[in-house]
Structures are given as structure tokens and as C-alpha cells.
Amino acid sequence: MANKNFTTLFSESLDQSDLSAKQQAVLRASLELFSQKGFDRTSTRDIADRAAVSEGTVYKQFKTKDGILKAILEPFIHQVLPKAVTEFIVDMSQSTTPTIDEFLEIAVKNRMQFALDNRQQLRILLQEITRDANLVSLISKEAVNIINSPLGNFIRKYQEDGQLVDWPLQRIIQYIFGTVLTYLLPKVLAGGELDIDKASKETVEFVMGGLKPTK
Amino acid sequence: MANKNFTTLFSESLDQSDLSAKQQAVLRASLELFSQKGFDRTSTRDIADRAAVSEGTVYKQFKTKDGILKAILEPFIHQVLPKAVTEFIVDMSQSTTPTIDEFLEIAVKNRMQFALDNRQQLRILLQEITRDANLVSLISKEAVNIINSPLGNFIRKYQEDGQLVDWPLQRIIQYIFGTVLTYLLPKVLAGGELDIDKASKETVEFVMGGLKPTK
DNA sequence: ATTTAATAAGTGACCACTCACTCATTATTA
DNA sequence: TAATAATGAGTGAGTGGTCACTTATTAAAT
Structure with missing residues (x-):
């Protein structure tokens, strides 16, 4: 041992x-x-x-x-994070085919609860990621797994229905993750209480709205 | 002295x-x-x-x-960063009123050259910002200055023309900065050469495209 | 000649990490 | 069952090294 x-x-x-x-x-x-x-x-x-x-x-x-840091971050990256994605997909596939907006709102809500549950790990990850190139490559590998997972099929389905712009999978995931990261994570990491329903509704509006008026 | x-x-x-x-x-x-x-x-x-x-x-x-760090970051936050924004506005007001897409593309291109010119400062800022709450408040104050600057009038103009969604100024700026930060900055910080024209075109497409199909 | 700039050699504090040792528990023997 | 031996988790006072920062001395500038 x-x-x-x-x-x-x-x-x-x-x-x-x-x-x-x-x-x-x-x-x-x-x-x-x-x-x-x-x-x-x-x-x-x-x-x-x-x-x-x-x-x-x-x-x-x-x-x-360093071993302590590894013991905290590696299981988080390899198991906790992918598990959160998997659970989300199971939830979604059990619901009646929702619109992309409904899809996103549940996605964001789940990701948010996950982020709240893992505030400390996320804080450490964000601090260390800027100086450990190895961490970046670890996360990239997990991102590939996610793209190749059932989540990929789910997104493709919405593309075929014409509900989703015809971008490459990787780019869509980058967009969703990136925007959520930019918009939501600061609120989560700030600490204190957070109205999950309200914040996830706002985030979806933020992500989907784009800049062009819809009129 | x-x-x-x-x-x-x-x-x-x-x-x-x-x-x-x-x-x-x-x-x-x-x-x-x-x-x-x-x-x-x-x-x-x-x-x-x-x-x-x-x-x-x-x-x-x-x-x-710590004094050395301050000597590097404070002028960057208070002078270099706001100066870059000001110069961009001057450029824009001299051109014939462009569309929001043209506006954004020049904006992104300028921000990108600025980011390339200040790679090292940005890297340091991103590393230290996660653990120095004081830095966050410094930047917030500068953000308020930017919102209250001629850039605010420029954005309002596009809103009146109906080219831009009717969000509060702060939210639009957060969206633009956030998306550029998510999409562009990693490419810039990665080091190596970068095709500015190509990358800024892609970024505008990324920011403006949103997720909904335009068909 | 006097002030200022620059240096090399410190200084104590703190760091990650080690090691000789303790002691409670378990296994073995009588 | 009672006495003894073996085990290994736990300890805390080190250890060498590095850190930010200082100071006594010398060099340069005015």
C-alpha cells in the first residue's frame, strides 16, 4: 500500500x-x-x-x-466530471423529446448544481490549469470522450431536426461550455446563495439570444 | 524616490x-x-x-x-487597457457607419492585436486574478469607465437602429468581452503565430452566430 | 568630497520532506 | 489463557535547501 x-x-x-x-x-x-x-x-x-x-x-x-493535488484533481477530471455529463444524458433521454431551449435549460441547471457541489475542486482546477500544461491535456482527453459519447448523438439529432446550427460537434460543445463558463461559473465561484432556477433561465437566454434581434 | x-x-x-x-x-x-x-x-x-x-x-x-507585480499590472489595467479601447473607438468613429458585423470585426481585430502585444501581461493577470480579490475590483472599476465612455454611445446607436438586441449596456459588454475571452484568448495565449484576419473573422461568426439556425 | 548606485554576503523564516522512535493492535507462542 | 513478539500507523523534532529581504562595503557619479 x-x-x-x-x-x-x-x-x-x-x-x-x-x-x-x-x-x-x-x-x-x-x-x-x-x-x-x-x-x-x-x-x-x-x-x-x-x-x-x-x-x-x-x-x-x-x-x-503534488501527490495530494493529483489525488484531488485526477478523479475529479476523470470520474466526477464525466459522470455528471452521463447522468445529464440519462435524464434527458428519459424526458419526452424537448426543444433545444428546454434541453439547454435542463443542461445548464444540471451543470450548475454540479458546479455548486464541486465549487472547491473547480476553484483549484481553475487556479492550477494556467500553469500545468498536463492538466490541460487531461481535460482535452475527457472532452474527446464526451464528444464521442451519447451526448454527441443527442446533438446530432437536433441538427437533423434543424433546431441547431450545423456546426461541427466540437465547436458546439466549445460554445456551450465556454459560454456557461464565462457567464455562470463566476456566479457559482463567488460563493453565497444562488437561485438555481432563475440563474439557469437567464443563462439559457444569454446563450441562445445571441446579439441579433429576433424580430 | x-x-x-x-x-x-x-x-x-x-x-x-x-x-x-x-x-x-x-x-x-x-x-x-x-x-x-x-x-x-x-x-x-x-x-x-x-x-x-x-x-x-x-x-x-x-x-x-509584490511591488514589482503591482508595477506591471496596475498601469496595464489603468492605462494600457483603457487606451486600447479608446483608440478603437476613435478608429470606428472615423469610418463610415458600418454594420454591426463590420463594427464587431474591427473591434475583435483590434482587441486581438492588443492581446498579442500584451500576451505576457494578460497571462500574469489571468494567473493572479483568481487569488487577488483586489485585482477583480480594479478591473470592475475600469469596466464601469468603459461603459460610461463613448463606446456606450456607439452601442446605443446600434440599438436605436435596431441592429442590436435591446439588452442593458453592461450585459452586452459582458457578452462581447466574455465570448472573445472564451474563444479568442486561448488561441492568443497559446503562443506561436496567428492569422489575425482569419481568426477575427471566425470569432465574429462565432459571436454573432448564436446557436439558432439563421435559415 | 559627498551623495548615490550597486554589489556580495549575509539573515532569519519557512519550505517540503525524513527518520528514529512510540505505542496500540494483532499474531504467535507457551 | 497468559505472556511475548511482530507489525505498522502515527509522531514530531529534525534536515538541507530556498525564500524574501537586509546590510556592510565598494564603485560610480556629481
């Missing part, structure tokens, strides 16, 4: 049920501190103090400080 | 003509290093080495490491 690296440990299971209490404590403390102060400005002593363990225990559980 | 803080020093003049050779060397080295490695991972020794001065000289010119 000691010589097993933690990427492996986490890709085996995300549900954290086979993580020891100490490991969970260290990860929870790190998540809070990295999210609040940033990775560089959080010391391993800070982590140990907040987790109420010794610094030695931190290093018993995680070989390096 | 030693007890004058550098925010003041820089707001007096940006053209750097009354900066000493050493000051310019330190700032140029810091700009490169902060942009490449990030602020936290750049040491004052690194800066001194690249600037080919001693560490003492760095501290003779700038009281603190």
Missing part, C-alpha cells in the same frame, strides 16, 4: 469508501486550503494542522504534496 | 521614459518570468539574474516582490 501511488489508488475507486479516516481527513483539509489559499501558499504543516494529524502522517499517506 | 511607492510612480507615466535602465531591466525580466513560471514560483534571485543585476539592486528599485 505504501509504495502504491495515489493516482492508481484513486482510479480504482472514487467513492472513498476504502480510504482510511486519516486519508479522508488529509484530503478534506487540502481541498479546503488549496481552494482558499491556492496550492503554493498552502504548506504541508497547514494541511496537517487542519486535518488534526501530524505532518508525518500526511507523508505516510501521500508521498508528495 | 526610495519611499515613493511604485503605483504612484507608474501612474505618473507609463511610457517608461523616466524609468532608469535598471528599473526597466528588472521589470522586463519580471514580466518574462512571471508570465512563464508564475509569480509564486519566480524568486527575486531569478529576477536579478535575468536582469543581470544584483538582488540588492532589485530591492533598491522596488521595495517588495
Whole structure:
């Protein structure tokens, strides 16, 4: 167990049920501190103090400080994020074929709840992504998976119905993700309460409206 | 001079003509290093080495490491950025009233050249903005200035002509800036060569197209 | 000659990380 | 069952190194 690296440990299971209490404590403390102060400005002593363990225990559980960051971000990118997309698709395919507007509104609402549930991870990701090229490539790979997933078929269906502009899949996903990122994420990351229904309605109006008057 | 803080020093003049050779060397080295490695991972020794001065000289010119960051970002936010917007407006008001598409394309093209010219500052700004709430409020204040500037009148004109959706000014600016940020900035920051004409045409199409088919 | 600029060699603080050791629990032996 | 041995998670005082920043000294400029 000691010589097993933690990427492996986490890709085996995300549900954290086979993580020891100490490991969970260290990860929870790190998540809070990295999210609040940033990775560089959080010391391993800070982590140990907040987790109420010794610094030695931190290093018993995680070989390096970078290892803790990996243990937080990799499962988030590889499992939590794709899982959120998958669940959304299941929801959608169970509903009676909605319009693209209804589709988008549910999509945004789901993404928003997901973002709220993962505020801290998203904050860390956004901070570290600017200086770790490896993170960018990790996310790109997951984006390809999403494009090749049932979500792709769903979008193609709306294109055939003429409800959606005939852009390449990748570009549409970039547009949706990008706009949601620009419009919604700052509100989510700001903290505090948020009216999900209202905010997702506004976002859809924002995304769909474009700039040209519809009259 | 030693007890004058550098925010003041820089707001007096940006053209750097009354900066000493050493000051310019330190700032140029810091700009490169902060942009490449990030602020936290750049040491004052690194800066001194690249600037080919001693560490003492760095501290003779700038009281603190934070002071160097301020000396780079504050004039960028308060002078370079607003100046770019102003110049763009002057260009536009000299041309014969164009359509909103032509307007946007020139706008994007100008913003892009500006972004290319200030790649390093933008990289630093994006890295630091996630952990310095003060930077966010600085930029917000400048955004208000821009909204209240002649650019506001220009946008209102297009709204009266019915060429532009009747959203509040702030929202339109947020949309344009946000979309350009999402679509264009990653390409600019990636480094390497970039076909400005092609990229700005694509961006306008991206921004104006929206998601609904135009047929 | 006097002020200013520049330097090299510090300084204490803090960093990530280690290691010799403790001690509670479990396995083995008598 | 009782005594002993083995195990390994947990500890915290280090360790060497790096950090931002200072200071005593020298060089340059006026």
C-alpha cells in the first residue's frame, strides 16, 4: 500500500469508501486550503494542522504534496466530471423529446448544481490549469470522450431536426461550455446563495439570444 | 524616490521614459518570468539574474516582490487597457457607419492585436486574478469607465437602429468581452503565430452566430 | 568630497520532506 | 489463557535547501 501511488489508488475507486479516516481527513483539509489559499501558499504543516494529524502522517499517506493535488484533481477530471455529463444524458433521454431551449435549460441547471457541489475542486482546477500544461491535456482527453459519447448523438439529432446550427460537434460543445463558463461559473465561484432556477433561465437566454434581434 | 511607492510612480507615466535602465531591466525580466513560471514560483534571485543585476539592486528599485507585480499590472489595467479601447473607438468613429458585423470585426481585430502585444501581461493577470480579490475590483472599476465612455454611445446607436438586441449596456459588454475571452484568448495565449484576419473573422461568426439556425 | 548606485554576503523564516522512535493492535507462542 | 513478539500507523523534532529581504562595503557619479 505504501509504495502504491495515489493516482492508481484513486482510479480504482472514487467513492472513498476504502480510504482510511486519516486519508479522508488529509484530503478534506487540502481541498479546503488549496481552494482558499491556492496550492503554493498552502504548506504541508497547514494541511496537517487542519486535518488534526501530524505532518508525518500526511507523508505516510501521500508521498508528495503534488501527490495530494493529483489525488484531488485526477478523479475529479476523470470520474466526477464525466459522470455528471452521463447522468445529464440519462435524464434527458428519459424526458419526452424537448426543444433545444428546454434541453439547454435542463443542461445548464444540471451543470450548475454540479458546479455548486464541486465549487472547491473547480476553484483549484481553475487556479492550477494556467500553469500545468498536463492538466490541460487531461481535460482535452475527457472532452474527446464526451464528444464521442451519447451526448454527441443527442446533438446530432437536433441538427437533423434543424433546431441547431450545423456546426461541427466540437465547436458546439466549445460554445456551450465556454459560454456557461464565462457567464455562470463566476456566479457559482463567488460563493453565497444562488437561485438555481432563475440563474439557469437567464443563462439559457444569454446563450441562445445571441446579439441579433429576433424580430 | 526610495519611499515613493511604485503605483504612484507608474501612474505618473507609463511610457517608461523616466524609468532608469535598471528599473526597466528588472521589470522586463519580471514580466518574462512571471508570465512563464508564475509569480509564486519566480524568486527575486531569478529576477536579478535575468536582469543581470544584483538582488540588492532589485530591492533598491522596488521595495517588495509584490511591488514589482503591482508595477506591471496596475498601469496595464489603468492605462494600457483603457487606451486600447479608446483608440478603437476613435478608429470606428472615423469610418463610415458600418454594420454591426463590420463594427464587431474591427473591434475583435483590434482587441486581438492588443492581446498579442500584451500576451505576457494578460497571462500574469489571468494567473493572479483568481487569488487577488483586489485585482477583480480594479478591473470592475475600469469596466464601469468603459461603459460610461463613448463606446456606450456607439452601442446605443446600434440599438436605436435596431441592429442590436435591446439588452442593458453592461450585459452586452459582458457578452462581447466574455465570448472573445472564451474563444479568442486561448488561441492568443497559446503562443506561436496567428492569422489575425482569419481568426477575427471566425470569432465574429462565432459571436454573432448564436446557436439558432439563421435559415 | 559627498551623495548615490550597486554589489556580495549575509539573515532569519519557512519550505517540503525524513527518520528514529512510540505505542496500540494483532499474531504467535507457551 | 497468559505472556511475548511482530507489525505498522502515527509522531514530531529534525534536515538541507530556498525564500524574501537586509546590510556592510565598494564603485560610480556629481
